[in-house]
Amino acid sequence: MAHPRGPHTRTRAPLRSTLLGIRYFWRRHLADAVLPNVAFLVGYELVGASAGVVAALAAAQVLVGVQLLRRNKLTAAAAGFGLVVLHTAMVVLTGEGRDYFLPWLMFIPGQAGHRLLHQAPTDAAPGDSADRAGVARADEAEVAP
DSSP, X not given: OOOTTOTTOOOOOOHHHHHHHHHHHHHHHHHHHHHHHHHHHHHHHHTOHHHXXXXXXXXHHHHHXXXXXXXXXXXXXXXXXXXXXXXXXXXXXXXXXXXXXXXXXXXXHHHHHHHHHTOOOOOOOTTOOHHHHHHHHHHHHHHOO
């Protein structure tokens, strides 16, 4: 389907509105990610591991309520709450407050290993981008008899 202004034109949002949208996105999601962690650390340092667990779960419940009031998807709210439950379950199972961060310490190296294992091999020389190597191979295939 052809674009109404022609095949080679695009409509772009003004830069100011794009930057404001990005800033709002990060501010909202940063609070979602940080608030339960900070609540856990404060509760843990002031009283102990059990208080940290209660504080993190309470903060996660508040965030779920805010997300539902904003009419966000229930699955996003449940996923965030589920992650906090996973973290607090590690503390409850081991009795050590430092194990709150254990799921992330297992997840990040696992994700890095997954990316390394499933990275597509390239025949590019060091310093070449994969795109340039692919173009060179395509050009060689056309010239060869």
